[in-house]
Amino acid sequence: MKRNLFYLLPLLLTLGVACSPKNEVVPVAQPQGNFTGTFGALVKKASGAGYDTIRDTISLKLTATGSLFKVAANTRKHVASYGAFAYNGYYIQFNDSLAVVPGVNKFHLSKVYQYYYDGNVLQMQRNTNGDTLTVQYNLKKTN
Secondary structure, eight states: OHHHHHHHHHHHHHHHHHHSOOOOOOOOOOOOEEEEEEEEEEEEOSSSSSEEEEEEEEEEEEETTTTEEEEOSOOSSBOOEEEEEEEOSSEEEEEEOSOOOTTOOOBOSOEEEEEEEOSSEEEEEEEOSSSEEEEEEEEEEOO
16 A cells, blocks of 8 residues: 555646646736826925825826837926836836926926836826825826
8 A cells, every 4th residue: 555655646746736826927018008197296385384285187108119208298286208117017117308497396207106007097106205205196098
């Protein structure tokens, strides 16, 4: 009986390895297309204690060729910008090609954000220290 188990053991091990779950790498879909939605930020008040919430509507275009982005137009709180972006499964980074103008107190799309993208909804958030606590983008694909 022991001898039969000895011969059966390699077969059981091979079967166990063959039936075990595989760690397959699932590619992350590149965010691309035209998006429209809200931009929001939580910033310190200019005078006194507390924070203000800033909201605005923006349009963002992400292209796969060259991994380029473009924020369409200036708004009250967000400046138009363009440049390159890179992404992985957790973070997306924007390198704005426009120089920041001193004295202009508007946000622009730059730096690293945590993001979520499901093919239709693109959400990005960056937490910071200093005068701005958090910056968020909640966008939906328009085409």
